[in-house]
Amino acid sequence: MIQRAAKTRLLQLLGQFPAVALLGPRQVGKTTLALSLTNEAENSPLYLDLELPSDRAKLADPELYLADYEDRLVILDEIHRLPGIFQTLRSLIDRRKRKGKRTGQFLLLGSASIDLLQQSAETLAGRISYMELTPFLESEVVGFSPNAAQALWVRGGFPDSFLAATETQSFEWRAAFIQTYLERDVPSLGPRVPAETLHRFWQMLGHNQGQMLNAAQLAAGLGISGQTVARYLDIMVDLLLVRRLQPWSSNVGKRLVRSPKVYVRDSGLLHTLLGIRDQETLLGHPVVGSSWEGMLVENILSAVPANTQAWFYRTSVGAEIDLVLETASNQRWAIEMKRSLSDPKPSKGFYIGCADVKANHQVVVYPGQERFKHDAKTEIMPLDTLLKQLVRQEIR
Incomplete structure (x- = not known):
């Protein structure tokens, strides 16, 4: 079993808060990670899968049912299936707090629907x-096999994809x-969008991997309005399937671009959307550079310190x-x-940008092994x- 780097952080949060929401796309490993906590808890956690009618039926009266499990961590999987439970959870948390139990009461697993985030934020504020669980990261699979890093790039980090025979x-x-x-899954989370249209939209984002969003071009290609493009993009971002990276916007006296860059977050899904089946095909495809860049962006942003x-x-x-x-800690990193391997030097524009953003650290990431x-x-x-x-740098 590949150990998840997120486990340490998850245990830390459960030791600080009464409830923790572990969010991520389906099949990313949320349930596996949650159930792995069994050996870490004083008492075996209670696990309920709210996609099962039998488990949902147990929570017909959640206050009565959960009253018997005050001394155990309760894991509620697919929490968006029972959105009305948040008010009850708030009452239970406050009641247990008065009895002296302040942390580690509920672990909520969800696929990051907009309604889930809004409801939990309103009723469970404070x-x-x-916490987001991503597909496998390079740091988690290195050592799993001789070519694990290359396999991760080609197949992506969803466990069933990465570990396929x-x-x-x-x-x-x-x-x-x-x-x-x-x-x-998308319809079950609320948005009513034709599957074929959303597939074409996702595919078009893949063809423009790492490029600035051109909503007008996407709208023309799909025969929809610019507002609909924005709505589709919001859906994919909220489901943690697409990353929208915003442009630097501080006033440096120059004309800066205003459109965000967009990435399909998992490289394996990107390659599948574009019909790329193996590494040889990938290396000859125009998306190869932006695919590799997108994988690095995900690995970096998943590992950086909190509040970055x-x-x-x-x-x-x-x-x-x-x-x-x-x-x-107000450290500013410029990363190219x-x-x-032969010529990883940055462009002149990189140095101009570093001066404009007042970078403390200037780094070029490349696929080699040496640092110089x-x-x-x-x-x-x-x-x-x-x-x-x-x-x-953050520990210092």
């Missing part, structure tokens, strides 16, 4: 913390996942930084991504070294 089985799992998500803000930087004349991070200085201010390093540097 009592709940949110063959490339064909991995691709077929992802194709079925996409179809099921669009036809069953992220942007990209681009001016109308072409000065650009792939990723700008500002940490809680170069999928080149490119110039007095800029270092070239692999992904794992960058992540260690980010954590080390």
Whole structure:
């Protein structure tokens, strides 16, 4: 079993808050991670899958049923199936707090529907913390097999895709996942969107991986309005399937772009949407560079310290930084991504951007293993070294 880096953080939050919401797409491993806490708890957790009618029936009177489990962590899976329970959870949390139990009462698993977030935020304000579980990260699979990092890039990080016996089985799992998500899961979370239209929209985002959003072009291609494009994008972002990276917008006296960059978050889903079945096909496809960039963005943003803000930087004349991070300790990182072993040096526009954003750290991430200085201010390093540097700077 591949150990999830998120487990340590999840245990920490359960020790601080009465309720924790673990959010992420379906099949990402939320239930597996939650059930792995069995050995960590003093008493075995109570697990209820709210997609099962039998478990939902147990909560017909949640106050009465849960009163028997005050000394146990209660795990409620697919919490969006029973949105009316949040008010009861609030009352139970407050009642137990008066009895001295302040933390680790409820773990709520959900697929990040908009309604779920709004309801829990309103009724459990101050009592709940949110945590996202992503597909596998590179740091979690390194050592699993000799070519684990390459397999992660091609197959993506959903466990059933990454661990499939063959490339064909991995691709077929992802194709079925996409179809099921669009036809069953998206409608079950509220939005009523034609599955075929949303599939084409998702596919068009894939063809424009890592590019600035052109809503007018997407609207024309789909025969819909710009407002509908915005609504579709909101759905995919809220379901944690697409990342919308906002542009740096501080006034530096230059014409900065205003449109966000958009990424399909899991590289395996991206490749399936574009019909890319294996590494050889990927290496010859125009999306190869932006696919690799998107995978790095996900790995970096999943591992950075809490309260880190992220942007990209681009001016109308072409000065650009792939990723700008500002940490809680006011450290500002300018990160460029170069999928080149022989010549991973940054462009002139990178240095212009670094000066504009007043970067404390200038880094180029490349697929090699060595770390070295490119110039007095800029270092070239692999992904794992960058992540260690980010954590080390925050601990100091």
